[in-house]
Amino acid sequence: MRDGTLQEKNIKETDEVYDLVVVGGGLSGLAAAHFYRKYAGPDKTVLIIENHDDFGGHAKRNEFSVDGHRLVLNGGTLEMEAPERYNQWATMILSDISVNIDAYKKENLKTNHLYEQMGLRSGLFFNQEIWPHDYLMPKSKENAASQWRYISEEALKNAPLSEKARQDLVRIVSPTQPDYMTGQSAPEKKKSLATLSYKEYLLTIAKVDPTAVAIFQKTGAGIFCVGGDALPALFAWVMGYPGFSGLGLGDVPDGLLSDLQGGQHGRQKDSEETVHFPDGNATLARLLVSHLVPGATKARSQDDMGLAGFAYEKLDQPNQPVRIRLGTLALHVAHDGAPETAQTVSVLCAPAGEAAPAQISKVQGRQVVLACWNMIIPYMVPSLPAPQKEALAYGVKGPIAYVNVALKNWRAFKKLGVAEISCPGMFFEEVQLAEPMSLGGLKAPMDPEKPIVVRMIKTFGMPGLSKREQYRAGRSVLLGLTFEQFEKEIRSQLQRILGPGGFDATRDIAAITVNRWPHGYAYTYNSLYEPLDWVFTETSERPCVKARQPFGRIAIANSDAGASPHTDAAFEQAHRAVVELLERQTFPFVSAMPGGSTL
Template sequence: MSRSPGRPQLLPEAAPAAAITRRDFLNGVALGLGGTASLSAAATPGSELPDPALRTGLQGQTDTVNAAAHAWRDRAGGVSEAPAERDDGVEDLLVVGAGLSGLCGAHLYAKHAGRPVRMLLLDALDDVGGHARRNEFIARNGQRLVGYGGSQSLDNPSLFSPAVQQVLQDIGVDWPRFNTQFFDHGWHERHGLNSRALVFDARTWGRSAVVLRQPGEAPASWLARTPLPPDAQRQLARLLAEPAADVLPRGMPPAARRDMLSRLTCRQFYQRHWRLGAQALRWLQADTEGYFGAGIDATSALDAWAAGLPGFSGLGLGASMDTRLSPSGRLLHQGQDPYVFHFPDGNGGVARALLRQLIPEAMPGSDMISLAEGRVQHAALDRPEAPVRLRLRATAVHLRHLGPPGEAQLVEVRYLDSHGQLRVARARQVLLACWHRVVARLTDELPATQVAALNDQVKVPLLYGTVLLNNWRAFHRAGISGLQPVDGFWREAALDFPVRMGSLGPPEHPDQPVLLHLSKVVLPAPQEPALPPREQAARGRALLTGWSFDELAQETTRLLQSGLGDFGFEAERDIEAITINRWAHGYAYEYMRPWDRCWPQGPLPCTTARRGWGRVAIANADAGAYAYAHGAMDQAARAVQELLPQARLPSWSKRPGPV
């Protein structure tokens, strides 16, 4: 079998804006900056705006954000004894990480401590919320648009644990209102946006093509319009038209079938039992990435079945899909709730609600709409006299108890402040809501077995793009809500969620500005034999950090022009701004069969890794090996219960997720 060429190579660096011709721009050679003020500002490194959400260009885990942490990582010791300026006072709780887990942990600690407390939160990023990042724009016509640059939605909130339900109630996030009030269920149908266009890139497929599928059209019909070779068209037509066929040996009971599928990757299942060739497999390769952070080459066939991929419904595997839990215990996207529980800035709205509870002056207002419409008052985050302070651009680099951990009364945390100066803070207790691999390098107090378990947890690298378009006429003419590249650079490009909250909401006329969201799990091209998912994540991170904003904006422009050009789109005219949110350390790694022999029987590395010691507890999504917002909040509840054993917190979830 021939090896798939995989991800197309990025094009060369763009010429300076002044040298870019209109032809260059429309041919995809240029950035897509077009000389507009907003995009020129986007490409200016280090440009400062009062609200980080308004910054365009490369955001998230940028080179600037990573520089301090990587310099510390590569330093040959000495930070624990280096001269440092000590902060005044002693914190009751110091939290490392101001993402959803850290903010939730701080809220729960303040609520259940039984007395007024003094807290300090440190975070290396330039805005509150960690991966729950807000992207905001002011269009040329003066309209304000808000999108999401990271953690997207509350997934199946009716199944959340009592702990998470209570937190959402505490902070005023009445999630049923998204379904009954805020989400515009009829927007797509009202505007005739009933599908997504398939986009084939000539670099990958030999010729470019944009394929629109008509409602009810047979797969063989629209597949005939793709650049796929005839044998791949026939194979996929059978798979998509006859998904209920039983392709496994007759007479196998359901338990034996599930066991067999747990030992096969999804790719192997399609190869051996559906007889799909290399070109058909390229079509399906990325279909599991959004669920598991891995393609079909590294996802078990059993998990692919639970994720709803075609070709499994006739196998008689049992009732797992009825419960909407995969056989591995993961809650999947197609659960019992509609997928509508989404602030305009995604779970950035949840982060803001937690911030309001901790520091009311930093997030004015009192209801859900003001969470969406308001802006974080960054000047109020770190006032010396306040009981809770949140310090951004502060990278923790060392932790130690002042004495034996079992006897010490204080913990010392060293961190680099926004000016690169080494400082020391002291606290009676510490919540580490940072990545497990950071914890492993933060202290010398842990046993080797726990350090190994912490290092076992990798992060899946991600790209989230947000594009401000000054109109969406091309989408309206095509009757589509987005583009679905087939084995292209981006995984998808879709018009943003139609959520109405106060002055924010989807446009009602195609001439109005709109936000487009793009996403990509960054992985290397599939290989034979397949690389384990941890190695794929490491190689993907190397790819990700090697790309400049110019290259990523160029790929964005290229996709939009190739996918929408036939419907009147002109990138130079229609694109106003591009924000690329880089998450080199993105999804928490979820255990995968057949790669992780610990799964699901255990013992699981995450249960060893998250053990607190002395006056320190560990939270974050890594602690549950589960890449969902409510998973991060559940781990915060568990960690705070460790710090405050006398408190009675609501129970945190042991399902879904391997916890």
Template structure:
């Protein structure tokens, strides 16, 4: 180990590897999660939320799917299991589909959910850390319920049935905690991108502290003008001309050509959109920046487009583990034996018994670490039952069902479902996903943040473009750290992209980069960036980091591309093309229907629920079982 790695603490013993309460889950191991579930290492040994190291698209979750795409086939052994419904994908959409099917179609239905990951929830994953006998919780993907005040009726009703009262967020959120400690937003400028390391406290965007930064005086002036957002850069243009401008260029190009930003200011702004949209300013449409209220349009007299939300924005509701609690509530509702309790408060600390998920005799079963590799109607008859083959533990098995709901990635379907017409396969293949990385770092304390007066930072040139203390939420028996002397979970975000390429190509390139980036590389980037940011506050990466969980999502936000132009469906409701590939892709196919966010080209939780509802009610009478 080189001296720098040693200084950063790469040799220190922390919670960084893929362990499930002491049972190692390594790539190539013969002891797979399914065997752990069924007692090979004891039921208590299998508890995925406590696993650290590389999570999300973890080793073992994607290799079978990739091999299938490349042409590998498996001979499946028949389990002779038959179900009323098999759901492929146990994310929020798949779980909601099973719940709605039981509620609306057949209360005593026999349902099996199959998922390629070692935990349920899809992108709504839970990370737990244990330190000094205390458990701290973080989110591994979907962060919160966004704009619950504006949720569509289908999704709002489901949340209400699960006992989620989104209007009570203020009861749990310690909104005054960080301000009471003098913590605020900041920008961190790194030496590699801007000449020297500098933490500028103040607004998350522009602040007067930038005047003491390594940025050129002209850059500071440009950023101040941009964030004051009072100037009309399209003065003298008609409405038609204004729309033509913003619909024809990227936000970066708009800021360069019309707002007059120089290269250094553009470099500062490049990652501004990554946290929300998983794409940089160079491929982010100017019209979307305007619709989203990004700076640069404050003085422009645009007409409000039809369908643009107005009002209070709808607020948020954040569980300590993000929307993993939504998934956990769905699972506990359908499989009550999995955990005690009956409220949205007690779900936060409920310890799930994963051995109950796939219990013989249970009406609803969830089978993890099971990648579906073949899906077809028996004998090619679209009125017949459906045979489903999946791989688990390097062995293929098959089950059958009267009906199937696909709640996985649309791009996989052309490779595993031979019943699908060519045109529908082509539409499914136009689905594209944006890669994301949500990283949680367990700190032994957060005194350096208090000393620096820092709550969160935008880092425009760093590997992680945002660093923030966890959102302070206490619910039920879970108490958020109140003192900087206590341990804390720190949230970092990284979007792997290839600036300069069209957005969809950036997503594909970023996905390849992500899957070939080792955990050691992530850990080194974490330690180096935090050390450089926080050292003036007394932070020591080797001493203060107690655990790391990297949640990589090679298939993150759901989008669709237009085959002719390559345009991405950022907002489906503003799609300008006659063809809407996601609608063609989700057309019912015999006894198979399609849920998931690919079916709406919208990665939001409410869309996942809406698509589950649509898929359930698109099912016909079903095959005889």
């Protein structure tokens, strides 16, 4: 596909013609199928083509069985951020598949604060490669006003930092710190902060000691897959990071810009509003599939999804309205005739994983939604206009690895008094106990003597490069890492952090799953590298808007099309794509090509 050398020979005519073919079986693709049947009718036929061996895309689920205990954790998308702020189409789909957030919250009311009740707090690990020696610093037990997460004067007393570094940290978490940008108005300060990285702000404006700034080198990495060197200081202010209380910027209005396509703001603030199932948003994917292909599972309700089994061989059966074809790569998509007049679109497919597939098969759709990774679309649809191809190529995805480690017990966490640990100088920047959440028959681990899953997160920032260049370089690093290298780092890091609590990596680790996402988070616009209008407005000049224009009977979905990695963006883009197709079907005078109507 990349080199344009696809040989269109030995093509098997399947004689399969569907009302809609969806390329991509992630949340956006599943949602597109749902919206299409909702609007066009349940009798319409839909084929969903997915190159992986499971549905859900980034909404992936990991399962373990340890000493008779069934453990589940997300292997990708963790949560719904502020679902009460979801757009109407995302809200609609949650209602259609019977997601009941209030019932879920009620179910987990007693365990929601389990770790805090057990005295487990957040912590910061100083590693000897950057600081004088290894040291785990738990959050202070004092609920002081001058405290940010794990940083406070009390907590820092024994930290391996100079006195200046300690005092600088105490200063920037204080609610009464100085104004570091005197002489500028609040709007001027905000514009300056939008074009200055958080790292540079701390070093050059707030004058924080470099050994203290190193604590923030992974700031925002879990959201943007790059650290504080590529995070605009204005984003850090909106997200609640320290160093801004004296600038007179005012309060960040609740939900400020949270609905703006791009995902940079608002919902990234620390909040109790996030909702996550034990397997993250894989529960949403499973609910969607149970509605689209009811024969694949007996499970129907939200609670059923905790322990639900799926008969994968029933996902792609003849004579059912919706078929999900896993392990299948869409290679080439083209109208059967001129895009303006064609009645069908042909999709050439091959088994995923075969470097030189012996057989290429063809299916046809009266309409097609490409809900896949948008950067691949120019290769898949070579007849697209050149400007649209260029726009599709812009959004480089962020690489990230979610590693889930099943432990036979979590006594060490209990003894050390921590539930989540930030490790800004180590291989994995986050180490977290699985949230104590239950879903129906799937019960949360509550006893430190019993098994649990630990989540470890690694991003691949490459300071010194632009955000897009960091993504490309980081992806190369990720794809070059073997499982053995991951395992070595996992065992070493957990041993160093938890060893003082009695942890033994050889004895206590039961299983490891590494979820590599070389093309993970959708690209979001960044005011260090892109025009301010792209970041703070919904201008049609943004590449994602130019990229997602309909092309004949082909429409483009996926969260990439909204320049946002959030689940509600994936749903919204699916809805838009389906409506674009159905509008043209109903009103044929609507332009089939990018650039507007023919009237």
